[in-house]
Amino acid sequence: MKTQTLSGLRRWEERLAWLFVAPVALGILIFQVYPTVFSLYISLTEWNLVRAPRWVGIGNYVELFTRDRYFFKILGNTATYAVGTVLPGIVVSILFALLLNQKIALRFTYRAIYFVPVVAPTVALGLLWQWIYEPNFGILNSVLKFIGIQGPAWLGSTQWAMRAMIIFSIWRNLGFGIVMFLSGLQNISPEYYEAAAIDGANAVHRLFRITLPLLSPVTFFVLVTDTIGALQVFDAPYILTRGGPANATQTAVMYLYAKAFQMQHMGLASAVAYILFVGIMCLTILNFGLGKRWVYYESQ
Amino acid sequence: MSERVSRRAFLGLMGAGMAGAALAACAPKAPQATQPPAEATKPAEEAPTQAPEAPAAAKIIFSSYTWSGYEAAMRGLIEDFMAANPTIEVEGQFVPEDYYTKLQTQIAGGTPPDVGIADYGRVVSYAKSGVLLAIGDLVATSNFPIGDMIEGAVAQYRWADGDFDTGAQGGELWGLPSDAQGQIFAYNKTMFDEAGVGYPTDDWTWDDLVAAGKAITNPDANRWGFLVPHWGMQVRGYFVWQAGGEWVSPDFKTQKLDMPETAEAWKWVWDLIYTHKVAPPPGLQAATNPFMSGQVAMTIDGVWWVADFANITDFEWDLALLPKHPKTGKRTTSVESDGWWIFKATKEVEASWMLMSHLANKDGQRKFGELNYVIPSCFPEVGEEWYTQKPPDNRKKALDNLVQDSRKAYITHFEVWTILGQCMPPIDAALTDGTPIEPAIQEAAQIMQDELDKAWELYNQT
Numbered sequence: 074m075k076t077q078t079l080s081g082l083r084r085w086e087e088r089l090a091w092l093f094v095a096p097v098a099l100g101i102l103i104f105q106v107y108p109t110v111f112s113l114y115i116s117l118t119e120w121n122l123v124r125a126p127r128w129v130g131i132g133n134y135v136e137l138f139t140r141d142r143y144f145f146k147i148l149g150n151t152a153t154y155a156v157g158t159v160l161p162g163i164v165v166s167i168l169f170a171l172l173l174n175q176k177i178a179l180r181f182t183y184r185a186i187y188f189v190p191v192v193a194p195t196v197a198l199g200l201l202w203q204w205i206y207e208p209n210f211g212i213l214n215s216v217l218k219f220i221g222i223q224g225p226a227w228l229g230s231t232q233w234a235m236r237a238m239i240i241f242s243i244w245r246n247l248g249f250g251i252v253m254f255l256s257g258l259q260n261i262s263p264e265y266y267e268a269a270a271i272d273g274a275n276a277v278h279r280l281f282r283i284t285l286p287l288l289s290p291v292t293f294f295v296l297v298t299d300t301i302g303a304l305q306v307f308d309a310p311y312i313l314t315r316g317g318p319a320n321a322t323q324t325a326v327m328y329l330y331a332k333a334f335q336m337q338h339m340g341l342a343s344a345v346a347y348i349l350f351v352g353i354m355c356l357t358i359l360n361f362g363l364g365k366r367w368v369y370y371e372s373q
Numbered sequence: 374m375s376e377r378v379s380r381r382a383f384l385g386l387m388g389a390g391m392a393g394a395a396l397a398a399c400a401p402k403a404p405q406a407t408q409p410p411a412e413a414t415k416p417a418e419e420a421p422t423q424a425p426e427a428p429a430a431a432k433i434i435f436s437s438y439t440w441s442g443y444e445a446a447m448r449g450l451i452e453d454f455m456a457a458n459p460t461i462e463v464e465g466q467f468v469p470e471d472y473y474t475k476l477q478t479q480i481a482g483g484t485p486p487d488v489g490i491a492d493y494g495r496v497v498s499y500a501k502s503g504v505l506l507a508i509g510d511l512v513a514t515s516n517f518p519i520g521d522m523i524e525g526a527v528a529q530y531r532w533a534d535g536d537f538d539t540g541a542q543g544g545e546l547w548g549l550p551s552d553a554q555g556q557i558f559a560y561n562k563t564m565f566d567e568a569g570v571g572y573p574t575d576d577w578t579w580d581d582l583v584a585a586g587k588a589i590t591n592p593d594a595n596r597w598g599f600l601v602p603h604w605g606m607q608v609r610g611y612f613v614w615q616a617g618g619e620w621v622s623p624d625f626k627t628q629k630l631d632m633p634e635t636a637e638a639w640k641w642v643w644d645l646i647y648t649h650k651v652a653p654p655p656g657l658q659a660a661t662n663p664f665m666s667g668q669v670a671m672t673i674d675g676v677w678w679v680a681d682f683a684n685i686t687d688f689e690w691d692l693a694l695l696p697k698h699p700k701t702g703k704r705t706t707s708v709e710s711d712g713w714w715i716f717k718a719t720k721e722v723e724a725s726w727m728l729m730s731h732l733a734n735k736d737g738q739r740k741f742g743e744l745n746y747v748i749p750s751c752f753p754e755v756g757e758e759w760y761t762q763k764p765p766d767n768r769k770k771a772l773d774n775l776v777q778d779s780r781k782a783y784i785t786h787f788e789v790w791t792i793l794g795q796c797m798p799p800i801d802a803a804l805t806d807g808t809p810i811e812p813a814i815q816e817a818a819q820i821m822q823d824e825l826d827k828a829w830e831l832y833n834q835t
Contacts, residue, residue: 334477
């Protein structure tokens, strides 16, 4: 049988193509594939970074699910944070995007202002909000006191710390949501609204029958990305509360960090990472499955 | 014969090659077996320090955490060292955040520094894992004046194979302390004067503290008598010891959180907030240091705060001995000592020891004292120089307390942060929210026992 061969020129072209691809491929292999596989291996060991890893099989997973007192609480905290930030965040972002989509004076300035927290360092924002939440002299409790309400110890109370963190995160991410929804709003053809107006649709009808359905692809995108981001949250609790008080704001990635770098249990930390990975993957698949029921693509 | 270039084969080869290279590069280096403990180092107290002969040419890496002007101070000391030892070059690595994360990554990668700042809480783990160089022989042969140091500070760097904690008499030496730091009892003289309360005396007890606190506290004005120590200070152990309690049994097999004296100490802390109401609940504490901001009149915290308190201009303040427990009469403070250690992987043992002894000896400690970045009391006579400075007028009270009644900080044993991380949240919640402390202590005691058992299991397996 005659073997099909490449001409010298084509071989050269193919090798050249691989050469061009190599930097990216190497980067992915070294910085993504290898750490991913290695951390899976580490999750099956006991390792404190200074000793050689010791194989424990699924012991770390068993430990987390059966012996660790705080693991389910921390998963619950993470879920609370995700639910508390993602859905309200989407609603608030849509409201602000609708307002900023109006032909009002200085609307470009407002858009820029709302986007500032997205590009500002979280550390700086966290410190700012620590002062806003300061129980004695903070602006929030001062305003509440002015109207006759005794404000809580926002970050120092097990009841309020998570709520305070959620409020901070919604505020911080608002600009990103606004930009996304604004771009979605501006892609909606004015003809739909003109036709609706001729048919006698009022503003509420136009919002629920035209705007929101046509925004659904953007809403879906924001829902998926924000959910993934919320389940991986680290910076907000790290800066605002360090996971306290009494683990009230400890999230999965914070716990992972504490296990790895404060307690030197890299195996348990890697197991937390894999459990979180599986959880996020399942939720994302679920989101895509449910998305088919409510996301409307104009091209379809 | 022409060859077909298969994408699959190419990718396969490339992937295998890269994975192999990456594995080789990143796989953790298995440490060598821990050195058997040497004989106890007998300090040659009378003999002058014998400077080892400088190597022909050596380059070593010194790594440390850093804050504020600490790096500049350290670099100054290193420059002095290099000027005195021109054949030795020292590269300083200063890490402002998460120093130990970086250090552990370096160790895992097989590239630790030669000399590093030491953490008394990691001595057991590191020495047991075989990454530290035992320095007993180096100390002995160079006549380093270790006998002049406060033994409680040195004890944090002694560990014998098989021990769960540091401090063993006869244990090998795995580092040298750079300081010996205890707690201070600071009070705001201006707030005392305004409330018409007499200043704390050497005879003060816990009850006197409460009485003064009640006279000073005015919640409506956000003025409070005392600041309940934060989580990080609570676990040093001092107020539990003052009450006659313990954290764990001497063999580290049994928790002692539910010991009546220990429980009484925790209850007293809780009472300060919720029964006597002389301390602000943790959630209402000012974001900046509540003592410095004038929110509280008295505080017990680490002696390292003295340098910051010296900047106070809004009120007068001073130090006193820690109030005694009314029954035991104890005013125990904990001693903790950061220090320096040498990593076993160093190829320059002599140069590393020369740098370490330069930093740790009396002249080095005196220099640190002048720079005000380390409280150099591991040599009492050098510490005396620092503690007799002002402000405040009675700075020396902190040293007196240390010399009179002190114990090695609790937070030095194997897996201590894992154990505390698991058992402290119930107590933390009770102190934060004002829920009853007794069931929280019982819960914490149960957790601590479980965690101690797990820690021993791990200890024996590794």
